[in-house]
Amino acid sequence: MRLPDAPRINPSILSADFVNMQRDLERISGADLVHVDVMDNHFVPNLTFGPQMVERVQATSPIPLDVHLMISDPDRWAPEYAEIGAASVTFHVEAARDPIALARRIRDIGARAGVAAKPGTSVEPLLDHLGEFDQVLVMTVEPGFGGQSFMPETMPKLVELREAAARTGADVWLQVDGGIGPDTIGQAAEAGADTFVAGSAVFGADDIDGRIAQLRALARAHRH
Template identity: 70%
Template sequence: MTVRIAPSILTADFANLEHELGRIATADLVHVDVMDNHFVPNLTFGQRMVESLQRVSPLPLDIHLMIDDPDRWAPGYAEAGAYSVTFHAEAVADAVSLARRLRDIGARAGIAVKPGTPIEPYLELLHEFDQVLVMTVEPGFGGQSFIESTMPKLVALRAAVAATGLDIWLQVDGGITERSIAIAAEAGADTFVAGSSVFNVGEPHMQIALLRAAASAHVH
């Protein structure tokens, strides 16, 4: 199974984002947290920022929409050239229709669930998505601690994905360190968002290598 590392620029130096993107060029994706101060109590990037990042990023953009009304706003991010657009199950009105629209535009379609949101209602809809994101912290702020009680969702997702035979990525986001990435990989994740543990400790390329090795040793 392929391990993918997606550093979150939420903890990068916003004044030097092009330089920061260059520092994580050995990763697989750039994770961009879009927050609207409504769905979550924080305000970050919008579509214009994503368009600017798209022009200078050496890696594909993995957009995570922590916003209200993604049915209205998500397609714009796909049209801006994002590789992957993930919206929240708790905020969307029609997840299947939105996922199909994102795919039609040319982006990978992802659905995210908060730590307290059950995954079971979505297991029969997996074929509609390219990625499922299991939040391992409460969405809104970086630097939180990994919530290990979310791991049974990944176990259930991995079994369900295996049954479909489809290439559906299972992503985790929140509190990812060398220790927690091994736990998440063992549970079934293959795509890992890491912010503080990449940008705030040592050289980002070295941290990416350490995280990749830790995950690779535990993926099935």
């Protein structure tokens, strides 16, 4: 599977109509990947869906899956999402017992391995190990609910990651998730992000294809 070049726009189906999921997946066929938020009501105070639902999304989606696991014990569960066929599986560094071993296992199955950090979590421990991951997700809101406001104070983490990737030669995607829309995507792109999760900004637009194209153009214009 050849994955798209940066900048990548990954709409979050957390903002889709769960009863009309296939319709909404088709409405974002012009995006790069579909962002699938898995929440367990334990690691975060919200409950979405698990492997069975993700497997159905995988079977019907016109674009690859970018699965974001906001769950406890990802060491046990994350490989299952790779086996379903997700293109990318991201787990939280705060929840994993051994992030590097887990990332290697996900890669061995055939998916890209991502690691996420909450707004208050430092990315410094990851900087010397970026080559072990295919993606680092900097949360720009507290994880758990869609529709929150973008947190600009998280941008220095992206700068750190971008500089470390350049220094080490790591080929790693830098993703942001939370409050991303036309007014904020430029700031994230300037800081170093190349992969952007947008939920309500996409699904709440009258012209979804136009909004995806707008976000992509804005990110490209502000790339570092």
